[in-house]
Amino acid sequence: MAKRQIANPTVRHFYPWPLVLVSCISQDGKPNIITIGASSVCCSQPLIIGIAIGVHQYSYELIKATGDFGVNIPHVEQLRGADYCGCVSGRNTNKFEDLGWAPQPATEITSPLIQECPVSLECRIAEVAHLGNHDWVMGEVVAASIDESILVGDRIDPVKTAPVFSFYGEYWSVGERLEGWNFAR
C-alpha cells in the first residue's frame, strides 16, 4: 500500500460522518434544528453521545440555555430537510415550519424532538470540552423514542431505518451487510 503524506489534514480525512439532526428550543419557545455531521457515542454506561458544535452557532446558544438537546437520526427520506437545516440558520426563521415538520414534545428534556425522524434521543448535557472553533458537547441519553416500524424485536433494522452518511461533501446511504461483530474470533 503506497500511502501519501497529507500536509494539511482536514475534517474530510476522517470519515464517514453519520448525519444527525440536533433539536433545541429558544427561551421564547421557537424550536430549531441544526444538522450535525460530527457526532459519536462517548460512553455506553451511562450512555453519552457527543456532538461537535461550532462555538458561534445559533443552536448552541439555545442548547447552553436549556442544558439539553435532542439527537434525531433522519431516514433517507428526510435528506432534503436535513440538508436545509445544515445551510439555513434558525436565527431568523422557523425550520420546523419551513419544512412542515412537527416538534415532538420530549418526556425528560426541554428541547423538542423531531416527529418525522425514526429515532430520537433525549440528551442532557453532562460535560463540554472546549477545543477550538467547535466545542465537544457530551449529553447523557435520558430517554429514547423509536418508530415501531423500524424495529425488529428490540433491534433497529438497518435497511428500514436507512440512515445517511456524509463523505467528502456528499451524502451516502448504507451499503451491503458484510459480517457480524467478532466474526474473526
Ligand SMILES: Cc1cc2nc3c(=O)[nH]c(=O)nc-3n(C[C@H](O)[C@H](O)[C@H](O)COP(=O)(O)O)c2cc1C
Ligand atoms: C452535512 C452537514 C454537516 C454539518 N455538521 C456540522 C457539525 O458537525 N457541527 C456544526 O457546528 N455545524 C455543522 N454543520 C453546519 C450547521 O448545520 C449550519 O451552520 C446550520 O445552518 C446552523 O444552524 P443554526 O444557525 O440554526 O444553529 C453541518 C452542515 C451540514 C450540511
